[in-house]
Amino acid sequence: MRLAGFYLFAALVALLPVVFPDNYYVTVVGVTAFFNIMLAVGLNLLMGYAGQISLGHAAFFGIGAYVSAVTTVRYGWNPWVAMAAGLVLVWLIANLIARPILRLKGHYLAMATLGFGIIIHIVLVQADAFTGGPDGLSGIPGLVLFGWHVDSDLRWYVVAGAVMLLYVWLSLNIIDSREGRALRAVHGSEVAASTLGIDISGTKVRVFVLSALMASLTGSLFAHQQAFVSPDSFSFFFSIELVTMVVLGGLASTFGAVFGAVILTFLPEFLVVFEDFQMLIYGAILMLIMIFLPRGLFVTMADRIGPMFAGYFRQGIRET
Amino acid sequence: MGVLLQVSGLVKAYGGVRAINDLSFDVKKGKVFSVIGPNGAGKTTLFNLLTGVDTPDTGSVNLDGYELVGRPPHRVAACGVSRTFQNLQIFHNMTVIENVMVGCHLRGCSGLWSAALRLPSLLAEERRIRTWADEALAFCGMEDLAQARSSELSYGVLKKLEIARALAAKPRMLLLDEPAAGLNDTETLEMCELIKKISETGVTVLLVEHNMGLVMDVSSWVFVLNYGSCLAQGTPREIQRNPQVIAAYLGGETGIE
Ligand SMILES: Nc1ncnc2c1ncn2[C@@H]1O[C@H](COP(=O)(O)OP(=O)(O)OP(=O)(O)O)[C@@H](O)[C@H]1O
Ligand SMILES: [Mg+2]
Numbered sequence: 404m405r406l407a408g409f410y411l412f413a414a415l416v417a418l419l420p421v422v423f424p425d426n427y428y429v430t431v432v433g434v435t436a437f438f439n440i441m442l443a444v445g446l447n448l449l450m451g452y453a454g455q456i457s458l459g460h461a462a463f464f465g466i467g468a469y470v471s472a473v474t475t476v477r478y479g480w481n482p483w484v485a486m487a488a489g490l491v492l493v494w495l496i497a498n499l500i501a502r503p504i505l506r507l508k509g510h511y512l513a514m515a516t517l518g519f520g521i522i523i524h525i526v527l528v529q530a531d532a533f534t535g536g537p538d539g540l541s542g543i544p545g546l547v548l549f550g551w552h553v554d555s556d557l558r559w560y561v562v563a564g565a566v567m568l569l570y571v572w573l574s575l576n577i578i579d580s581r582e583g584r585a586l587r588a589v590h591g592s593e594v595a596a597s598t599l600g601i602d603i604s605g606t607k608v609r610v611f612v613l614s615a616l617m618a619s620l621t622g623s624l625f626a627h628q629q630a631f632v633s634p635d636s637f638s639f640f641f642s643i644e645l646v647t648m649v650v651l652g653g654l655a656s657t658f659g660a661v662f663g664a665v666i667l668t669f670l671p672e673f674l675v676v677f678e679d680f681q682m683l684i685y686g687a688i689l690m691l692i693m694i695f696l697p698r699g700l701f702v703t704m705a706d707r708i709g710p711m712f713a714g715y716f717r718q719g720i721r722e723t
Numbered sequence: 724m725g726v727l728l729q730v731s732g733l734v735k736a737y738g739g740v741r742a743i744n745d746l747s748f749d750v751k752k753g754k755v756f757s758v759i760g761p762n763g764a765g766k767t768t769l770f771n772l773l774t775g776v777d778t779p780d781t782g783s784v785n786l787d788g789y790e791l792v793g794r795p796p797h798r799v800a801a802c803g804v805s806r807t808f809q810n811l812q813i814f815h816n817m818t819v820i821e822n823v824m825v826g827c828h829l830r831g832c833s834g835l836w837s838a839a840l841r842l843p844s845l846l847a848e849e850r851r852i853r854t855w856a857d858e859a860l861a862f863c864g865m866e867d868l869a870q871a872r873s874s875e876l877s878y879g880v881l882k883k884l885e886i887a888r889a890l891a892a893k894p895r896m897l898l899l900d901e902p903a904a905g906l907n908d909t910e911t912l913e914m915c916e917l918i919k920k921i922s923e924t925g926v927t928v929l930l931v932e933h934n935m936g937l938v939m940d941v942s943s944w945v946f947v948l949n950y951g952s953c954l955a956q957g958t959p960r961e962i963q964r965n966p967q968v969i970a971a972y973l974g975g976e977t978g979i980e
Binding site for chain 1: 825831
């Protein structure tokens with residue numbers, strides 16, 4: 404029963420391209436939504452559950468994407484090796500900065516992660532000998548999975564969808580475990596958590612590194628799917644967009660992050676004004692949610708509707 | 724019975740204020756050791772020093788051969804010290820049972836990866852943790868509330884929840900910071916029984932409490948703190964009759980008989 408929501412979601416993801424084959428919104432925008440979900444789910448572990456804000460999450464996404472792009476385009480590396488190299492690099496960087504950064508709290512943490520994101524963005528723009536500078540890097544090869552070329556929208560839907568579901572599954576598993584409770588305890592009360600034997604900084608570092616690795620892998624997939632990367636995709640604005648996704652759905656809810664990512668992926672597709680006023684709209688969403696629905700849209704709705712189902716399930720259990 | 728905790732020469736100053744001023748005392752194994760004293764005497768500060776939440780300027784805290792000073796709180800906890808807080812520190816983002824399961828943290832060992840992949844070893848540990856947490860809840864008479872959200876509970880119940888959570892760690896020594904503060908008469912009686920019951924299981928209890936009836940009822944030793952120093956210590960009877968204590972703290976009419 405723990406994973407009922409997950410199976411339902413997985414079934415939906417699997418059925419969509421069957422019901423709507425060759426639909427732009429499913430196999431093209433859908434894949435972007437999957438990438439955003441992957442990033443939001445990872446960020447939610449750090450921000451929603453452990454309560455550590457990051458305004459620089461796009462940086463890890465960018466590092467993963469650029470390591471894949473640069474090593475495959477310029478040095479002809481195998482994409483899988485490139486992906487692993489991205490993970491190793493992100494693992495190193497995340498471990499290096501996590502301890503000093505996560506000692507900070509509140510605004511200070513926000514500023515430090517913001518600074519980190521900006522630095523990485525500048526590196527991507529300035530190191531043009533490798534990264535191609537502001538123009539980006541094109542000609543990134545596609546992925547080949549045991550001889551199976553991931554070369555169509557539908558195939559990318561399958562690959563990204565599978566990895567996305569894996570992320571959701573991992574996140575649900577982590578939250579409902581000793582380590583996941585430790586994360587939430589650190590958020591709830593650091594002093595109580597530490598006197599119960601939880602290593603506060605160790606716990607924060609682990610989840611920071613995990614969410615960075617999740618972003619890096621997403622970045623690598625993104626680079627191969629787009630066949631092109633440019634620094635614009637990994638700017639401070641995208642970090643804010645990710646935070647907005649997590650907050651919109653509801654902090655500390657994996658499906659809240661999924662929901663927020665889906666909404667913010669599809670909204671610009673349907674609202675043309677979005678293009679011009681993107682940042683304004685994100686700002687407004689953040690403010691409105693924080694003021695009126697601090698627990699997020701998804702979580703608030705789920706709490707209203709949930710009890711009806713909960714009653715139903717409880718009855719079911721009693722009868723058997 | 725031997726000594727479990729030896730405190731010697733403990734000093735902690737905040738700016739110019741010596742909140743703890745050269746304290747030395749022993750706590751016997753399996754007994755209820757109470758620390759009383761007026762507001763601002765340094766009782767909570769003492770608990771913070773004993774649990775690693777704060778570091779003393781000088782002095783040592785020895786738990787059965789382990790030096791606790793200099794260890795971060797989670798390592799002190801690993802030595803078998805557990806506590807509750809004067810101002811509640813409940814994990815409001817979790818259910819009651821999850822709060823108590825956090826208390827079992829030190830009794831488990833599974834990490835991030837086994838959790839992510841939900842390995843069989845993790846599932847077995849989860850079941851054990853759940854059983855321990857259920858036991859701790861039942862011990863505190865809260866088994867019906869396992870699935871409740873902590874935000875739905877009354878103050879008195881939250882006080883008990885903190886104790887259940889601390890007990891779930893299976894501590895050798897439990898520090899209770901004003902467990903009866905804010906409780907009504909019935910709840911205070913229940914708390915009194917709970918403390919006795921905890922002590923009967925062999926856990927050494929350090930108690931800070933303003934309710935003298937409760938202190939005199941459950942304690943086997945009372946330590947009177949005044950401006951960070953020891954004013955007197957002894958059995959409850961001795962303390963009740965100590966003229967210095969009566970003058971400085973208890974006053975004429977505190978209801979201790
Ligand atoms: N973190 C701190 N910074 C500065 N001063 C502090 C700090 N913690 C405690 N103090 C001071 O130390 C003294 C002892 O405070 P403490 O909280 O230990 O008293 P207490 O005995 O627990 O009182 P109460 O019965 O009101 O809980 C007080 O004068 C207090 O102002
Ligand atoms: Mg106090």
